[in-house]
Amino acid sequence: MGGQASFAAVKGFRDVLPNESRLWRKLEGTAAEVFARYDFHPIVLPMLERAELFARTLGEGTDVVEKEMYTFEDRDGAMLTLRPEATASAVRAYLDSGLGAQAQVARFWYAGPMFRRERPQRGRYRQFHQIGVEAFGQAEPIVDGEILVMLMHLLASVGVRDVCLHVGSLGDAACRPAYRERLAVFARERLARLCGDCHRRLTNNPLRLLDCKVPGCREALADAPVMLDHLCGPCGEHFTAVCRLLDGEGVAYTLAPRLVRGLDYYNRTAFEVTAAGLGAQDAVAGGGRYDGLVAALGGPDVPAFGFAIGLERLALAAGGELAAPAPSMAVLPLLAEAAAPALAVATRMRAGGLTVLLEPPGRSLKALLRSANRRQARAALLLGGDELAAGRGTVRDLVRGIDHRLALPLDAASDELVRWVREHEEGGGPG
Numbered sequence: 001m002g003g004q005a006s007f008a009a010v011k012g013f014r015d016v017l018p019n020e021s022r023l024w025r026k027l028e029g030t031a032a033e034v035f036a037r038y039d040f041h042p043i044v045l046p047m048l049e050r051a052e053l054f055a056r057t058l059g060e061g062t063d064v065v066e067k068e069m070y071t072f073e074d075r076d077g078a079m080l081t082l083r084p085e086a087t088a089s090a091v092r093a094y095l096d097s098g099l100g101a102q103a104q105v106a107r108f109w110y111a112g113p114m115f116r117r118e119r120p121q122r123g124r125y126r127q128f129h130q131i132g133v134e135a136f137g138q139a140e141p142i143v144d145g146e147i148l149v150m151l152m153h154l155l156a157s158v159g160v161r162d163v164c165l166h167v168g169s170l171g172d173a174a175c176r177p178a179y180r181e182r183l184a185v186f187a188r189e190r191l192a193r194l195c196g197d198c199h200r201r202l203t204n205n206p207l208r209l210l211d212c213k214v215p216g217c218r219e220a221l222a223d224a225p226v227m228l229d230h231l232c233g234p235c236g237e238h239f240t241a242v243c244r245l246l247d248g249e250g251v252a253y254t255l256a257p258r259l260v261r262g263l264d265y266y267n268r269t270a271f272e273v274t275a276a277g278l279g280a281q282d283a284v285a286g287g288g289r290y291d292g293l294v295a296a297l298g299g300p301d302v303p304a305f306g307f308a309i310g311l312e313r314l315a316l317a318a319g320g321e322l323a324a325p326a327p328s329m330a331v332l333p334l335l336a337e338a339a340a341p342a343l344a345v346a347t348r349m350r351a352g353g354l355t356v357l358l359e360p361p362g363r364s365l366k367a368l369l370r371s372a373n374r375r376q377a378r379a380a381l382l383l384g385g386d387e388l389a390a391g392r393g394t395v396r397d398l399v400r401g402i403d404h405r406l407a408l409p410l411d412a413a414s415d416e417l418v419r420w421v422r423e424h425e426e427g428g429g430p431g
């Protein structure tokens with residue numbers, strides 16, 4: 001036993017094993033198709049950015065920036081951060097690529113890992129994965145409506161049920177400061193009932209008061225003023241227009257007057273989508289408008305809207321796993337000499353589109369058949385002494401238990417085999 005180390009994955013980091021991973025691939029594939037239909041285009045963003053990018057965009061007072069970022073000093077002294085989200089990177093890429101300079105319309109989608117040092121629990125990890133979209137250059141409410149319709153259709157099409165879209169508005173630079181002050185005044189009058197964190201929020205970021213989970217604070221702030229009642233004219237009109245578009249498309253939603261997003265760059269429309277069966281971490285997606293972010297990073301005044309879906313939670317809500325499809329054919333060489341013809345015929349069947357299980361030789365027929373049956377192969381191609389001598393294989397129908405000697409020599413039989421499988425699979429078993 002000496003010298004054996006046992007390694008476990010780092011806390012909050014996990015392996016995504018094949019059954020779950022297969023479902024992820026399928027979900028990503030569906031998302032890519034849906035996004036393409038809505039004129040979103042794939043982009044691959046780096047996982048590492050300058051720490052400053054996130055500090056400047058997500059908000060200095062947010063949990064993500066204050067305590068959840070994986071930041072380290074590179075060998076040249078630069079402070080780098082493993083991205084906690086991708087919107088900031090998308091804005092940087094929009095500007096770096098030159099698209100931003102002319103305030104062009106650009107619609108991107110991305111998928112990949114994000115890193116936040118949160119307390120791990122079901123549905124919450126330190127490395128998690130998002131599929132997201134970001135649309136630059138369009139300020140009109142129709143864009144908010146279109147993208148929300150797309151998200152809800154995508155969730156429905158991958159089988160996520162009992163979803164709830166919570167929509168609110170966070171106002172803008174014209175109305176939010178006055179509302180923030182109103183909220184702060186309300187909270188200050190109840191200071192003694194608020195927790196220590198809320199005292200801090202009151203000075204740093206009063207909007208976050210509405211996000212406190214402490215029951216005493218929730219009670220004290222139950223009647224606090226809400227942003228939705230204090231929107232300026234243009235923000236109010238924008239919000240009403242978005243709601244009308246959703247109504248028109250038959251997209252159900254709940255008004256979320258107290259919605260506070262975990263990141264600070266939003267203005268106007270902000271939303272979260274929750275799904276049933278996810279436990280405490282039930283937000284499957286979130287996003288909204290961030291019209292000031294491009295300018296905040298030194299670009300022109302370009303409006304933007306986007307969202308990200310948490311892939312771990314999407315997969316949980318969509319059923320969790322996807323089993324491997326059963327192989328169509330198991331190729332079973334009974335003798336060492338059958339190895340080369342077995343590999344050759346398996347390769348030709350695979351080229352013909354079949355899923356083939358190839359067993360190594362050297363075990364008894366019984367043991368080989370047991371493997372094929374365990375994997376639920378439709379049929380087995382037996383390559384024993386007789387078959388090699390005759391140059392023809394035997395197909396055993398594992399559903400009906402019937403043997404069928406191939407008409408053609410092995411090296412010419414792959415089309416016959418593919419046809420045999422297709423007929424029997426389409427026929428749905430015996431018959």
Ligand code: HAM
Nearest residue numbers: 085087123124125128283284285286287306307308310
């Ligand atoms: P977010 O709300 O922070 O928004 O994250 C979006 C989604 O990522 C969440 O709804 C959740 O499903 C998933 N998620 C977040 N943290 C974790 C975690 N620790 N473990 C597992 N899943 C998690 C954003 O990230 C914005 N960048 C979205 C956006 C795009 N806004 C505009 N454009």
